Amino acid sequence: MAYYGEDELKKQIKASEFSRVYLIYGNENYLKQHYVNQIINKTIEKDFKDFDFHNLDGKELTLNELADCVSTFPMMSEYTCTLVKDFPFTQQWNKQGNRLKLNEDLDSILKDIPETSILIFWCDTIEVDEKDTKWDKTLKYINDIGINVKIEKRSVPALTKLLVDSASKKNCEISREDAVYLINLVGTDFSTLRNEFDKVCAFTGSGKVTRENIDKTVIISTEAKIFSLSRDIVNGEADKAYATLNNLFKLREEPHVILATLSKAYVDMYRACAIKEKGIQPRELADIFPSSYKGKEFVITNAARDGARYTISQFHVALDALSDADRRIKSTSQDGKQILEELILKLLRL
Numbered sequence: 001m002a003y004y005g006e007d008e009l010k011k012q013i014k015a016s017e018f019s020r021v022y023l024i025y026g027n028e029n030y031l032k033q034h035y036v037n038q039i040i041n042k043t044i045e046k047d048f049k050d051f052d053f054h055n056l057d058g059k060e061l062t063l064n065e066l067a068d069c070v071s072t073f074p075m076m077s078e079y080t081c082t083l084v085k086d087f088p089f090t091q092q093w094n095k096q097g098n099r100l101k102l103n104e105d106l107d108s109i110l111k112d113i114p115e116t117s118i119l120i121f122w123c124d125t126i127e128v129d130e131k132d133t134k135w136d137k138t139l140k141y142i143n144d145i146g147i148n149v150k151i152e153k154r155s156v157p158a159l160t161k162l163l164v165d166s167a168s169k170k171n172c173e174i175s176r177e178d179a180v181y182l183i184n185l186v187g188t189d190f191s192t193l194r195n196e197f198d199k200v201c202a203f204t205g206s207g208k209v210t211r212e213n214i215d216k217t218v219i220i221s222t223e224a225k226i227f228s229l230s231r232d233i234v235n236g237e238a239d240k241a242y243a244t245l246n247n248l249f250k251l252r253e254e255p256h257v258i259l260a261t262l263s264k265a266y267v268d269m270y271r272a273c274a275i276k277e278k279g280i281q282p283r284e285l286a287d288i289f290p291s292s293y294k295g296k297e298f299v300i301t302n303a304a305r306d307g308a309r310y311t312i313s314q315f316h317v318a319l320d321a322l323s324d325a326d327r328r329i330k331s332t333s334q335d336g337k338q339i340l341e342e343l344i345l346k347l348l349r350l
Contacts, residue, residue, distance in 0.1 A: 023123070078116070081119075083122060085122050182200070185224050256326075265303070268303035
């Protein structure tokens with residue numbers, strides 16, 4: 001079998017060509033559950049879920065229970081479907097990366113699944129680290145008997161296209177620029193973005209979605225608010241910076257969370273500035289730091305724009321101040337809000 005992405009899985013579901021075993025993982029929680037539900041709904045008759053669908057907790061699951069479920073023949077549906085949430089796959093390997101003897105029973109269960117049975121392993125809260133030896137072996141193991149499906153967060157260009165295309169179905173219209181503006185405010189979490197976009201379209205009714213409509217209806221993500229704080233500081237707008245900080249504390253945001261996101265904003269700006277001094281375009285940061293910027297080119301664009309006001313030496317002072325604030329928040333009993341207020345003052349004076 002093979003490793004699948006979102007597009008391949010969609011084609012398979014549409015064609016009703018199902019594998020016996022799926023391992024569905026990735027960092028896009030909403031879409032993982034969406035595709036799990038699609039497989040279940042496509043294979044099991046709605047009125048017979050009580051008979052042909054088995055929903056199991058992987059952490060509590062016994063192999064006898066799993067064997068019973070996958071070997072059951074369907075009552076009224078074409079298939080039986082067994083969903084196992086958060087199965088502890090990495091416990092199937094010892095420290096040397098060899099299969100544990102007690103799990104030979106699992107091998108026989110998975111390799112003898114009947115044609116009328118579908119088994120889905122859904123990694124909901126478990127994170128799959130493909131570089132980890134145990135996970136690498138697990139993925140190769142599943143690949144021999146079924147399909148690995150990785151569902152990742154969509155890139156900003158993909159989300160932008162989705163919003164533009166979706167608007168027409170809601171009798172609305174949104175420009176690509178305003179779609180990116182909405183994503184910047186809300187974030188790239190698919191479920192949150194979808195809900196906020198539905199609100200904007202409902203408020204608009206029909207016609208063109210404006211930034212005024214967006215500003216009136218969406219709930220701005222905490223991350224976006226903190227990045228706005230960094231922009232206020234860089235632009236020397238002290239009143240706005242302190243007002244944003246006060247608002248974050250009213251929302252009960254933890255000081256260390258605010259500081260971590262603010263630090264990330266400055267690291268992004270520093271990287272964009274440093275790479276430009278080397279004669280390299282900031283957009284190439286996505287190739288140098290793919291885990292941080294791949295699919296998030298708007299972050300690089302914003303960082304390059306905002307960081308243009310600083311010199312490298314000023315960034316060094318800023319990063320030292322951020323590091324000192326981090327140490328004080330984590331190792332002293334001093335009030336976190338006071339530490340952040342002092343930090344903002346230092347950054348404003350650069």
